[in-house]
Amino acid sequence: MSLSPVALASLAYQAVIVAFASYLAWFWLLTPMFGVLCGVVLLREPLTGYFALAALLVAAGIVLVNLRR
Numbered sequence: 001m002s003l004s005p006v007a008l009a010s011l012a013y014q015a016v017i018v019a020f021a022s023y024l025a026w027f028w029l030l031t032p033m034f035g036v037l038c039g040v041v042l043l044r045e046p047l048t049g050y051f052a053l054a055a056l057l058v059a060a061g062i063v064l065v066n067l068r069r
Contacts, residue, residue: 030058033054033055033058036051037055
């Protein structure tokens with residue numbers, strides 16, 4: 001069984017674009033939240049109500065996306 005160039009290109013697309021780019025975007029979007037959280041915990045920076053509300057909304061969005069029907 002040999003792989004055609006179209007199959008190899010499809011596999012490369014799935015590996016690079018879908019997997020790598022989506023995880024890169026995911027961590028890029030969550031990094032500021034973890035940075036602020038680490039600042040609050042490690043550096044004793046004040047936790048504002050706006051950040052707490054934003055973190056709750058992000059967490060609620062993650063839960064909604066991952067809910068099973």
